[in-house]
Amino acid sequence: MTGSHLEVEDKYDVVPSFRLPSLDGLPGVCRTGPPVMLSLQATYCDTAGLRLARRGITLRHRTGGDDDGWHLKLPVTAGGRTEVHHPLGRSRRANPPVPAALQRLVRAYVRDAEVGPVARLKTERAVCRLYGPDDVALADVADDHVTGQALGAEVTVSVWREIEVELIDGDRDLLAVVGAELGAAGAQPAASASKLARTLSDRLPEAAPDALAPARLDTAGAVVHAYLAEHVSELLAVDVGVRDDLPDAVHQMRVATRRLRSALATYRPLFERDTTEPVREELKWLGGILGDVRDSEVMQHRLLASLDEVPGDLVLGPVRARVRRELREQYRQGRQDMIAELNGGRYFRLLDDLDGLVDAPPFTDQAGDDPHQVVVHRIAREWKRVRTRQAAAESAATATGRDLALHETRRAAKRARYAAEVAVPVAGAHAERYVRRMQKLQTGLGSYQDSVVARQVLRAMGARAYLAGENGFTFGLLHGLEHVRAEEARGRYIRAWAKASQPRLHRWLR
Secondary structure (H helix, E strand, O other), rough: OOOOOOEEEEEEEEEEOOOOOOOOOOOOOOOEOOOOOEEEEEEEEEOOOOOHHHOOOOEEEEOOOOOOOOEEEEEEEEEEEEEEEEOOOOOOOOHHHHHHHHHHHHHHHHHHOOOOEEEEEEEEEEEEEEEHHHOEEEEEEEEEEEEEEOOOOOOOOEEEEEEEEEEOOHHHHHHHHHHHHHHOOHHHHHOOOOOHHHHHHHOOOOOHHHOOOOOOOOOHHHHHHHHHHHHHHHHHHHHHHHHHHOHHHHHHHHHHHHHHHHHHHHHHHOHHHHHHHHHHHHHHHHHHHHHHHHHHHHHHHHHHHHHOOHHHHOOOOHHHHHHHHHHHHHHHHHHHHHHHOOOHHHHHHHHHHHHHHHOOOOOOHHHHHHHHHHHHHHHHHHHHHHHHHHHHHHHOOOOOHHHHHHHHHHHHHHHHHHHHHHHHHHHHHHHHHHHHHHHHHHHHHHHHHHHHHHHHHHHHHHHHHHHHHOOOOHHHHHHHHHHHHHHHHHHHHHHHHHHHHHHHHHHHHH
């Protein structure tokens, strides 16, 4: 059975002659348990290009402890990692296949590359447990003598000693206290994030791609690059949630996709278009397949919630059953198609291209320009686009034309919002306030557009119900309710527009 927990630990490098100090009497520590001796054998798996290790991810199978089995460690925060455990099962082969449950978790990282052993580690461990009041287990302190063997065309061997302090029910204050005690005895914070990283140190870059956000955002290219790196990492992280059908995962991936595509469009002068325009087109494709699933999911929830507001005596015929049946089938088919694409080469090549944008941005000379001047200029252009779309909506001759124009206004507002998100690190409060205004404008227009689409769905669904001999009254009633909601949303949008178009909001863009 697969399980997971948040691993919070600190590692320390020590010399072979290091003497582990007594940890009895530390604040909150009542006693230290006797050392337990373990001999651990671990084989680490990765692609030939070390795609997992480059992202700070480790995948191994290990024997010799009380947690024999497969372990997958995924970085989630600066102070902890999610560790997923999966039993070895009956297989006792030297190189057992990676369990399907773990393959799914790393699919976005390994893609269609073959995964196999890249390192073997032998650890002679002496571990003692720190206990608090009522004999609560606070942390484990492991003294490890490690022999690491990097596999491949050239096999290299390294030997070292390190101390690990892993929390159980203790807090981070305890980590700091134990760390200070170890430091006083001569221990140093570990230079490598993991045993695997140390074993493969000569084959890995100095930092993982998702840790490459520039410390100094002193050029326009650096600012946009940091934004791209953040949302490429977000897209990869949410991939497994999409595959596992977790709530809101499709929406999160879709938003990450939109942010990336929008940033590449707004800040296109900073990049070589021959490289970025094909990526934008592929992001549009990905957004489309995610949108089919997300839209049917949202529409089902909307219509069923709307039905809950209708008095029972006004629900004539199997309305709820039809809504569920049709939209669930639409969702099922859309999800089936989506997963097929996420397991395909086109998606994997897009991820490769996104990695390439982060690892080696195809900058033009303009990427070296002053960041504040560039973002101000580009955001001002996006606002001009919003005003143009809004003017088209106001002058539309028909209701249908107005709806289409408002949809375009919403898209423009969304792009203006994302453009300002990029600017937050250099424009601060001005950009943050601008983002909030554009988000409210986008939300109001989004509610209106949702109602437009809902009325289209209800009209088509009502027609099918009528042809099937069912009573169409309730579908008409729901259609009328959506019209009321549209007018309410339009009112919210008009108020949001009045605030978003205030001159003082845009002074910083002059």
